[in-house]
Amino acid sequence: MSLAHRIIPCLDTDGERVVKGVNFVALRDAGDPVALARRYNAEGADELVVLDIAASRDRRPTFLETIRKVAAELAIPLTAGGGIRALDDARAVVRAGADKVTVNTAAVLRPGLISELSEEFGSQAVVLAIDAKQDGDCWRVMTTGGRVSTDLEAVSWATRGAELGAGEILLTSVDRDGTQSGFDVALTAAISKQVMVPVIASGGARWPQHFAEIFREGAADAALAASIFHDGIQSIRSLKEFLASQKIQVRLPC
Amino acid sequence: MKISLLDYGAGNLPSVERAFQRLGVESERISTSDGVAKASALVLPGVGHYGALIRALDRDGLRESLTGAIERGVPFLGICLGLQALFQKSDEATDLKGLEILPGSVRVMSGAVKLPHMGWDQVQSKVGSRLLEGIDTAAYFYFAHSFAVPYRGDDPPLETRATCSYGGEFVAVAEKENISAVQFHPEKSGDAGQRVLENFLRIAA
Numbered sequence: 001m002s003l004a005h006r007i008i009p010c011l012d013t014d015g016e017r018v019v020k021g022v023n024f025v026a027l028r029d030a031g032d033p034v035a036l037a038r039r040y041n042a043e044g045a046d047e048l049v050v051l052d053i054a055a056s057r058d059r060r061p062t063f064l065e066t067i068r069k070v071a072a073e074l075a076i077p078l079t080a081g082g083g084i085r086a087l088d089d090a091r092a093v094v095r096a097g098a099d100k101v102t103v104n105t106a107a108v109l110r111p112g113l114i115s116e117l118s119e120e121f122g123s124q125a126v127v128l129a130i131d132a133k134q135d136g137d138c139w140r141v142m143t144t145g146g147r148v149s150t151d152l153e154a155v156s157w158a159t160r161g162a163e164l165g166a167g168e169i170l171l172t173s174v175d176r177d178g179t180q181s182g183f184d185v186a187l188t189a190a191i192s193k194q195v196m197v198p199v200i201a202s203g204g205a206r207w208p209q210h211f212a213e214i215f216r217e218g219a220a221d222a223a224l225a226a227s228i229f230h231d232g233i234q235s236i237r238s239l240k241e242f243l244a245s246q247k248i249q250v251r252l253p254c
Numbered sequence: 255m256k257i258s259l260l261d262y263g264a265g266n267l268p269s270v271e272r273a274f275q276r277l278g279v280e281s282e283r284i285s286t287s288d289g290v291a292k293a294s295a296l297v298l299p300g301v302g303h304y305g306a307l308i309r310a311l312d313r314d315g316l317r318e319s320l321t322g323a324i325e326r327g328v329p330f331l332g333i334c335l336g337l338q339a340l341f342q343k344s345d346e347a348t349d350l351k352g353l354e355i356l357p358g359s360v361r362v363m364s365g366a367v368k369l370p371h372m373g374w375d376q377v378q379s380k381v382g383s384r385l386l387e388g389i390d391t392a393a394y395f396y397f398a399h400s401f402a403v404p405y406r407g408d409d410p411p412l413e414t415r416a417t418c419s420y421g422g423e424f425v426a427v428a429e430k431e432n433i434s435a436v437q438f439h440p441e442k443s444g445d446a447g448q449r450v451l452e453n454f455l456r457i458a459a
Binding site: 041046095097125222253 | 266268269272273276301302303365368369370371372373374375394396398399400419420439441442443444445447448
């Protein structure tokens, strides 16, 4: 008996629609968030993430109404983020029904935000989202939807984030995102083995084998994907059945 | 029957409310000792910091009315921090007293494992549990916490109905007379969690 490896579908939203990009650009419409949330809840998703990916670009307010509608469909945890800059933004998202809040760019600009959120909601509700891009023999932290490079190195930023009170790291490989060429095992393993909070791997999923690999070799606690679930390329139920057959502990829906 | 949800600003209150809605049960939010005194079934939700919960109960003058209602036999369900609050004290806020209804203390979980204990885990049944009745023993429940009440074998003897093991064995389900409490989040635990809430409704009826 131990903790199950989690499978987490992610809804990147732009307004009221779910969108998906390749390497963070070339956005296209991928569906209605409420319908997708209902489907994933029924299929056995372990959690759902809803990100407002337009927020840091256009400074649009987070789409609370979408969160509210999605939360109403779920009997599983909901994480929301995108454009969370201050405690008040997080409060609004939590009030709308999110169990956890992700912070990314704003935390890089002002790391104290992580502590403020953790003190208010508890560290289990604070997810530090890190977009990392390979840079020589290390990984560079990117912000603003993966477009702006920073001085931060990903492993040390993740460590610092956990010290400041983040209860989880949502780690996206900017290089792999949208490519369907597999998760970045080296990046995920480097962070997961260093940081004493759970790590959600993201970016690059296509085949069930990619998930087996990121859990076994990447030491991920959870794996997140978007388009393969939205497009029906991979059902969550059959993915979990595959993982169970590989002796990887997952929660099989009844 | 109407379920009274204690509202002191807990993050998971709306989720708990929605979970009861899905079961077709009427619920109300209460935040005064008068509300607690009139309640016919009480739910104490909670997630986050133990100190925030205890301070809120004391600030709003709810401690006495809550312990009074529990002693009178009003059906009670504590969720996550709502379970922890029933015990004597917690490592998370050593200057505060718990509700002191159950023996034992809340301790920080072992540093040998990743914390928070976050995600879906299984529980091990100890003594027949009313809350877990009809639920597959292999079912998973959603946990999100870094503190827990360590399980100490037969002490306390009967309150612990199920445990979970994560860096050590801790109390996952406690029951005593009208008191029911779970360390996991039934409102976030899919079908299995829904069954737990249904079982509580049956107990409370």
